[in-house]
Amino acid sequence: AQRVTQPEKLLSVFKGAPVELKCNYSYSGSPELFWYVQYSRQRLQLLLRHISRESIKGFTADLNKGETSFHLKKPFAQEEDSAMYYCALSIQGAQKLVFGQGTRLTINP
Amino acid sequence: GAVVSQHPSWVICKSGTSVKIECRSLDFQATTMFWYRQFPKQSLMLMATSNEGSKATYEQGVEKDKFLINHASLTLSTLTVTSAHPEDSSFYICSANAAGKIYEQYFGPGTRLTVT
Numbered sequence: 001a002q003r004v005t006q007p008e009k010l011l012s013v014f015k016g017a018p019v020e021l022k023c024n025y026s027y028s029g030s031p032e033l034f035w036y037v038q039y040s041r042q043r044l045q046l047l048l049r050h051i052s053r054e055s056i057k058g059f060t061a062d063l064n065k066g067e068t069s070f071h072l073k074k075p076f077a078q079e080e081d082s083a084m085y086y087c088a089l090s091i092q093g094a095q096k097l098v099f100g101q102g103t104r105l106t107i108n109p
Numbered sequence: 110g111a112v113v114s115q116h117p118s119w120v121i122c123k124s125g126t127s128v129k130i131e132c133r134s135l136d137f138q139a140t141t142m143f144w145y146r147q148f149p150k151q152s153l154m155l156m157a158t159s160n161e162g163s164k165a166t167y168e169q170g171v172e173k174d175k176f177l178i179n180h181a182s183l184t185l186s187t188l189t190v191t192s193a194h195p196e197d198s199s200f201y202i203c204s205a206n207a208a209g210k211i212y213e214q215y216f217g218p219g220t221r222l223t224v225t
Contacts, residue, residue, distance in 0.1 A: 036216075042218075043113075043202075043216045043217065043218045043219065044153075044202070044204075044216040045216065046213060046214070049213075086152065086153070095141055095158070095206060096143060096155055096158055097143075097155070097214060098155070099152045099153045099154075100152060101151070101152045102151075102152050
């Protein structure tokens with residue numbers, strides 16, 4: 001079965017420190033992976049997806065098929081990065097997303 | 110662009126009544142819409158996928174007679190919670206795919222349902 005695991009429910013780092021939010025997936029097919037972010041009192045929005053290989057707001061994520069991981073990284077955290085982050089897997093051909101449990105990131109000043 | 114709205118943003122209803130939640134794509138045509146449920150401090154759980162003009166596809170464990178989904182046009186999908194009970198209280202979120210962008214979902218702001 002398809003599954004997305006985010007092992008950390010909460011993550012707290014200081015401003016300027018590096019950030020890594022972990023995501024592992026389980027899927028027998030070719031995965032499409034995404035990171036979604038939800039800022040306080042805002043709707044869920046797409047942060048980045050692996051296929052575009054973009055860097056958004058300083059965040060990057062590399063798909064590692066060997067480790068079945070798609071960790072989200074940022075070298076220098078900013079206070080405005082505080083939010084809820086969800087890793088999601090798109091099941092090929094089905095369009096639907098399977099979400100991880102989410103990680104609440106808090107950036108301390 | 111690619112804005113999805115939901116109405117109402119919150120609703121309180123009595124046990125046994127039905128509640129309808131609307132999801133609209135405001136500036137694009139949504140080939141597919143999705144309905145999620147989110148419990149406090151938990152992740153989004155997909156309830157069903159709906160395509161315009163056809164029956165919704167429900168996820169395992171979701172009662173289709175309880176959660177009626179209608180996708181009558183390319184810009185509107187509705188979720189009706191029938192004979193609501195307190196355990197149906199939750200945050201319901203819809204999302205939509207734009208034509209030609211099947212892997213990019215745009216999310217609505219959510220509807221908080223409280224059943225008393």
